[in-house]
Amino acid sequence: MLTRCSVKDPYEVLSVPRNATEAEIKSAFRRQGAKHHPDRNPDDAGASQRFKELNAAYQILSDSKKRTMYDRFGAAGLGAARGGGAGPFGGMPIDFSEIKIDGIFGDLLDALGIKFGDRGDLQLDLEIDFNEAAFGCTKKVNYDRLVDCVACQGRGAVKDTDFIMCGTCDGRGRVRYQQGVFPIAVERTCSVCHGKGRTVQLACEGCVGVGMKTKKCNLDVTLSPGVQSGSTRTIAGRGNIGRGRKPGDVEITVKVRPHELFRRVGDNVVCQLPVTFAQAVLGDEIEIPTLDGKGVLRVPPGTQPGTILRIRGKGIPKRVVGGRGDQMIEVVVEIPTQLNEEQRLLVVQLADQLGESVQPQRRSFVEKLRDLFN
Ligand SMILES: [Zn+2]
Ligand SMILES: [Zn+2]
Incomplete structure (x- = not known):
């Protein structure tokens, strides 16, 4: 009933089953990478995008830590997205650095359409029949959202002593870098610890150090008679929660299925x-x-x-x-x-x-x- 089309699942990108072995993933990437390589498809504008996705999918699935992370968070959310939920990554910033996976993972997920933003807003599509749109209806919407991990209370590590100082910024939370051709040092938030100055040394097992877990939840959405396809409803506070942030919203886009006759x-x-x-x-x-x-x-x-x-x-x-x-x-x-x-x-x-x-x-x-x- 709910769909989320822009997000790609790395397993589907490589056409491998969820339990594929390392060798199977490697050979799938070799086979498809060769076929879609931009050098071999100079006249196909889409080839470079497909290759980028294949490459991102391969890098996630060929690295056991990234694959575990994806299986635990990405796959659960994406799998549910196709059957009745949305990717829990929708808009929720996750500190991958805390489990010693660098920001590259974020870029890889981004290549597959899994975005990171500042708020925990979720976007869902709700499909309804022509008659339901005409006369109004109340629908139950099932979806996954991210909530604080109970085991570690959202910290990512079980005990406060499981943290170590961030080596990239020496615990300052900010790093200096030089921008452009002018030798001017600019400061920015440390991308490894996201400004916290410390990283998880011993990750919580329940959430692989992310501090958050996916949770199934549902909403009753009432649509008034005459609702148009493409119209949206925002339900405040029912998106991702956690990290002491204000909960995000759920934005629902109505999709009216075409009628056979009307x-x-x-x-x-x-x-x-x-x-x-x-x-x-x-x-x-x-x-x-x-x-x-x-x-x-x-x-x-x-x-x-x-x-x-x-x-x-x-x-x-x-x-x-x-x-x-x-x-x-x-x-x-x-x-x-x-x-x-x-x-x-x-x-x-x-x-x-x-x-x-x-x-x-x-x-x-x-x-x-x-x-x-x-
Ligand atoms: Zn945890
Ligand atoms: Zn840092």
């Missing part, structure tokens, strides 16, 4: 109605689908192909002004394709009888033609 145009519902040649000529009462179930439509005698018939008040409920839109029915006249000899003769007889007098469009066309050449 199309929505504003507050109106549009559908096509195939009728026989005889029904169009003679008129008929025809059973039709409406949003409220079966209905009956009177097709008047002499209905032309493409005529739009309207049933008032059978469309989408109007949110602001009240009432409902209309149902618009486009008449499609089906011409018989296979006639036996007897039927063919009947049509010939009918044609002789009708002449041009009873066919308004044909008559005006012939008149215009006459004007044109006289």
Whole structure:
């Protein structure tokens, strides 16, 4: 029900199973890396992006620490994302440095579309049916979010003595570097300890030192009648929590599944109605689908192909002004394709009888033609 398309799973990128051995991962990368290498695909603009993803996937899965990290956090979240949740990394900063994995891991995940931001906001897609969108609905949304690890209370290490001073910044939390061609030293936050000045020496086993774990949770989302595909709902405070931060939000994007028969145009519902040649000529009462179930439509005698018939008040409920839109029915006249000899003769007889007098469009066309050449 919930999807998150932009994020790539390294196992899927390399087309290997979750329990693939190191050798299998290596050979998958060799095989696919050779095929997608940008040098071998000079005319394919997408090749370099595919190669970047393959490379990132390989670097994550070929390193046992990064693979463990991904399995514990990334895979759980991504796996759930496809079945009913979202990647827990959505917007939550994680100090990979604390488990002695450098910021490169962050870059690798970034190459696969797994982003890091300052807030713990999560983005989910919620798919609903056409009728649910028309009349409103309440849906249960299941998803994963990150919360503080209970075992280490979010510290990443079990005891306070399990930390050591950060060697990169000598415990200062900031490092100096030189920017550009000018020899000006600039200070920035240490990317290894993220400004804390210390790193985890002995990681908590429950969370591999991250200090956070994924937790399954759910939300009831009520959508009012007439909700549009692509509209969003923000539920405050239900995103990732932890590290003493204010909890992030959950932003839900509504995706309305297309209907087999109906199309929505504003507050109106549009559908096509195939009728026989005889029904169009003679008129008929025809059973039709409406949003409220079966209905009956009177097709008047002499209905032309493409005529739009309207049933008032059978469309989408109007949110602001009240009432409902209309149902618009486009008449499609089906011409018989296979006639036996007897039927063919009947049509010939009918044609002789009708002449041009009873066919308004044909008559005006012939008149215009006459004007044109006289
Ligand atoms: Zn922990
Ligand atoms: Zn540091």
